[in-house]
Amino acid sequence: MDARHTLAAASRDGHLALRRVERHHRILELLGHGGTLTARVLADRVGVSTRTVERDVERLRDAGVPFTTRPGRGGGIALAPARRTAVVELDAGEIAALVSAMAVVGTTSSPSAGSATAKLVTALR
Secondary structure, three states: OOHHHHHHHHHHHHHHHHHHHHHHHHHHHHHHOOOOEOHHHHHHHHOOOHHHHHHHHHHHHHOOOOEEEEOOOOOEEEEOOOOOOOOOOOOHHHHHHHHHHHHHHOOOOOHHHHHHHHHHHHHHO
8 A cells, every 4th residue: 555545544544533532522511411311312413323322332431431321211321420520630741632632623612622621721831
């Protein structure tokens, strides 16, 4: 494979990864308001298939996101209730990594993305 094809493939992979990050963010925001939503409702709101939402939830769960799921009628996906607002201590390198990731996703992609980025940038000062 020549360099052009390698770069094109990497670009596609990067684009797909960015779309996945955006979906994960949207799913977490939708579930972050409390309550339980079905995979179908999440899929409709995010604009993907139910199977894609199920894969995304599994990836997020593997990353440590505390989901609860209930199958069947009246079931769905929810975030486990937060016990309290956590204080997180990050060093400058960790903050820079998060700011860089937010810059890729886009700080205007949601109000929480902009708010989180502003707080992280303030912490770097």
